[in-house]
Amino acid sequence: xxxxxxxxxxxxxxxxxxxxxxxxxxxxxxxxxxxxxxxxxxxxxxxxxxxxxxxxxxxxxxxxxxxxxxxxxxxxxxxxxxxxxxxxxxxxxxxxxxxxxxxxxxxxxxxxxxxxxxxxxxxxxxxxxxxxxxxxxxxxxxxxxxxxxxxxxxxxxxxxxxxxxxxxxxxxxxxxxxxxxxxxxxxxxxxxxxxxxxxxxxxxxxxxxxxxxxxxxxxxxxxxxxxxxxxxxxxxxxxxxxxxxxxxxxxxxxxxxxx
Numbered sequence: 001x002x003x004x005x006x007x008x009x010x011x012x013x014x015x016x017x018x019x020x021x022x023x024x025x026x027x028x029x030x031x032x033x034x035x036x037x038x039x040x041x042x043x044x045x046x047x048x049x050x051x052x053x054x055x056x057x058x059x060x061x062x063x064x065x066x067x068x069x070x071x072x073x074x075x076x077x078x079x080x081x082x083x084x085x086x087x088x089x090x091x092x093x094x095x096x097x098x099x100x101x102x103x104x105x106x107x108x109x110x111x112x113x114x115x116x117x118x119x120x121x122x123x124x125x126x127x128x129x130x131x132x133x134x135x136x137x138x139x140x141x142x143x144x145x146x147x148x149x150x151x152x153x154x155x156x157x158x159x160x161x162x163x164x165x166x167x168x169x170x171x172x173x174x175x176x177x178x179x180x181x182x183x184x185x186x187x188x189x190x191x192x193x194x195x196x197x198x199x200x201x202x203x204x205x206x207x208x209x210x211x212x213x214x215x216x217x218x219x220x221x222x223x224x225x226x227x228x229x230x231x232x233x234x235x236x237x238x239x240x241x242x243x244x245x246x247x248x249x250x251x252x253x254x255x256x257x258x259x
Contacts, residue, residue, distance in 0.1 A: 004051070004059060004061070004071065004074075005074070005075065005078060006048045006049060006071045006074075006075050007028075007049040007054060007055035008028070008046050008047060008048045008075060009028065009046070010046050010047075011038065011044070011045045012038065012040030012041070012042075012043050012044040012045050013041070013044060014041055014042040014043040014044050015042075016256055017043075017044050017046070017079075017081045017083070017084040017085070018043050018044065018046070018084060018085045018087060019045075019072055019084060019085070020045055020087045020092075021048060021050065021068070021087065021088040021089065021092030021093075021095050021096060022047075022048075022049075022050065022053065022089055023088075023092050023114075024090055024091040024174070024177055024178070025141065025144075025161065025165040025169075026053070026161075026164060026168060026169075027053040027054030027056075027057075027168040028047040028048055028053075028054055029164065030237060031047050031237060033237050033238050034237050034241045034244060037245055038249070039249055042256070043249070043252065050068050050071070050095070050177075051067070051068070051071070051173060052169060052170045052172075052173020052174065052176070052177065053168055053170070053173070057169065062176070062180075063173045063176035063180065064176070064180035064184070065091070065094045065095045065097075065180050065181060065184065065186075066098055066102075066180075066184075069095055069098035069099045069101075069102045070102065072095070072099065073099070073102060073106075082106065083106050083107070083108050084107070085107065085109040085255075086099055087111040087113065088111070088113070089112075089113040089115075090113070090115065090181075091180075092113075093112030093113065093114070093116055093199075094115065094118065094180075094181050094184075096111070096112055096115070097112070097115070097117075097186075098186065100189075100190040100193045100195055100197075101186060101189040104193060107195045108195075108252075108255055109195065109196045109197070109198070109251065109255050110195060110197045110198070111197075111198045111199075111251060112199045112200065112217070113200045113237070113244065113248070114200070114202060114234045114235075115199055115208065115213075116182070117187065117212065118185070118186050118187035118189075118216070118220070119185045119186075119187040120181070120182055120184050120185045121181065121182045121207070123182060131182070132178060135171045135174045135178075136171055138162050138166060141161075141162045142158050145158050145162065145235075146158055147206065148205055148206065148207060148233055148235070149204060149205075149233035150204030150205070150206070152204065152233075153233075153239075161238075187220060190221075192221075192222065193220070193221055193222075194221075194222055196225075196251075196254075197223055198224075198225050198226070198227065198248070198251045199217045199218075199224065199225070200226075200227050200228075200229065200236065200247055200248065201226070201228045201229070202234060202235075202236050202239065202240075203228055203229065203233075204231070204233035204234075205232070205234040207234070208234065210226060213226050225251070227247050229244065229247070231243070
């Protein structure tokens with residue numbers, strides 16, 4: 001077992017413990033837009049940097065979802081969290097589903113925000129070239145951001161997101177993570193899980209759509225549910241932060257027993 005500790009920051013003092021896991025383009029600052037308005041009385045949130053990102057930019061590793069799930073379990077042990085929920089964005093949604101296979105008994109609820117399915121996300125050859133090239137090309141990252149937000153995001157936002165992504169990720173790790181989240185299919189390991197599982201999609205996201213979640217998430221998880229945010233694309237934290245908070249925390253609260 002690795003002794004590596006995921007860099008993290010803890011917010012809140014509530015009894016419901018929640019990990020927040022970022023996606024491919026960002027470190028834990030992906031949640032900066034929602035952080036001020038989270039319910040810190042009901043929840044305790046731990047925002048993490050996966051290997052290759054943020055304060056873990058120089059960390060070694062396999063840079064994959066299975067390793068990330070093991071890292072989260074190790075961090076939960078370190079924090080003294082016997083049971084917890086997980087919110088994961090995009091690639092982080094695949095990490096959350098890996099936890100269904102690893103420690104289902106410790107999970108209260110999981111939320112995927114535009115989550116990559118546990119079956120991976122096979123890409124056509126031209127898209128694969130675009131995504132693989134994004135490891136070293138800022139223009140590729142910008143195009144991906146623009147397309148996945150419906151072409152409606154301001155240029156300044158796109159530029160800021162690209163700059164943050166380049167500054168907060170290691171190019172080699174970034175490329176390796178693509179092979180994991182896009183290419184690995186572990187859905188048979190989690191199919192039938194009864195852990196309550198919410199998928200939140202954005203209507204402007206052309207890839208990780210509500211339709212895809214109906215074909216994957218809702219078919220695999222008996223306790224699965226789906227909410228589509230009409231004004232969001234792939235980055236609901238930035239595009240519709242208050243709608244996202246209301247949706248996610250409402251789902252998490254549904255599993256809490258009144259005192």
